[in-house]
Amino acid sequence: MKLKNKSLSLRARLYLFSVAILTLFAINVATHLWGSFARSESLVAYRDAADAAQLINDLEQGLEAARQQVLVLATLRETTDEPLDKAERDTAMADLDALRQRLGRLGALAGETTDDYYRRLFNSAAALLGDWEEFYSNYNRINAPQSVESPIRYNDTRQKLEELDQRQEFLAIQRSSTIDGTIRLTDRITVIGFVTTIAVTMLLVILLIRSANSSLLRLKTGVQRFGSGDLSYRIDENRDAGEIQDLARTFNDMSGKLAKAIDEVNSAKADADAANAAKSMFLANVSHELRTPLNAIIGYSEMLQDELGDPGEVDRDQVQHDLGTIIVSGRQLLGLINEILDLSKIETGKMQVNLEDFLPVPLVVQVCDALSPLLSQRNNRLELDLAEDGEISMFSDAGKLQQIVTNLFSNACKFTENGVISVSAWADNDWLLMSVTDDGIGMTAEQQGRVFETFEQAEVTTGTQYGGTGLGLAIVRDFCVMLGGEITLKSAPGEGSCFTVRLPLTAPASAPEAA
């Protein structure tokens, strides 16, 4: 049964179903027509048989009557000389003609199977009638031959007639039994066909319902599974064909798009959560960084207050040193606050660029000098490789370049111990190239990818080990972009880092938006 083939489309199944039903219906109609034809055939056969029997009977009686008349006239002729008048003779001849006509009609009714019998009858009867006609036409002649009394011819004709009758009867019985068989057969076929049609129709309906139902069930299962959160669930498209396969495919397409959209929403949410977490971490770090210098400022101030309250000599050098510590811590605090403000200005787009003519190399030297205490804190050594003082001149923002150098340099000092920090600056066509290289702890590729992000340090624990809020490099990157340049980083874990800044000697008038 073709309906078991699941790859048929619903439409094809319905068409097949209709064709099957129509075919069965056509077979039923044909069987019925065949039965009707057999019935009418049988009717014709019975009628022919009845006609033939009637004709044979008539012929028999006609022949009998004619013979009686001939015998009477033959006796009369022998005993009297009275001639036969014309009217009587014409009547007799007409009777014989009527007999001939009946014989002809009987011939018309005779089929192939009775042809031989009929021909024999016809020959015999023609001879008999011929004799009788001759008898009538020679009746008034004197010396006419007289052989009509002999019963041989008549009996022969009667016998042939009898044989034809029997043959006809036999054939009629035979034929009617065949036809009856056919009628019984067609009746049986009609009944069987009818019952079969009902059974097959029901079977087809059940199969159609089941196959359509199972297809729909698969779709429903898919929709339910997807709807209950199983976003990776897909309907098996190959179990169906045509419209249901299209529907399954459309559903799967929709599922894919929905799953993607949901993924995007989830990842956007995860991004937002991550950004939030980063801001919280940033706040915690800022709080930590503010508290460390504050601890020194408040602690030293309280201690000095206590000590100055003690009776006795004041150690002036000690007090001066302590006050210096308070000042350094205060400056550190100020620097931190400035960094946070800078970043806030950059983020809100309010950072101004002040372009002026200046010499970048002395500026770099100045920064390195100013930060020499930071350099010696972890026992690092400085190597300078700079172009001549007046060789390079720039039209750019000197303050921002100063901060760039400061941040990179202090960063290098922070992450290097007992090492060498090299600072170089040179011109390449219309660009200033300035690099700060250290041989400190370095960074992995993954850390390098994040290190310029706001609020990020290479590691979450980096802040606790090395201090800093993770703002310095973000500010440097933003300043480089504002001045029309860029910053690149080469590093490997344990092999130090090399930051290279590339700035145009003449900054563009309208600064690009910092990211």
Place this chain on the structure above:
Amino acid sequence: MSRDEGRRLLLVEDNDINREMLQRRLQRAGYTVISAADGQQALDQMRQAKPDLVLLDINLPVKDGWAVAREASVDPVLQSIPVIALTAHAMESDRQQALDSGCHDYATKPIDFPNLLVKIETLLKS
């Protein structure tokens, strides 16, 4: 001064300025102060010098304060030494983490010095 002379405190702090400041103030308050600048030194000093109390900064190189506190709290010799965590992290979760790590008390920077002295005395007496 009513404080016990000769009580020995171990001050663990990596920031030189803050360590020096706190050391001087504690000495003025009458304690004997030994110091360490990282987590590993702190554990070594606890074992060698056997201080009566430890003031433990949390942001330390080599081994952070949480790790030091956890290690000390499961060490049969060191677990009897009271530990006060000192940290610039001021979140409530940091305080809880300090207590969970085995610290006995917690002080936030900037340090409220008189309050810290009260905490030290309370732990030394108990």
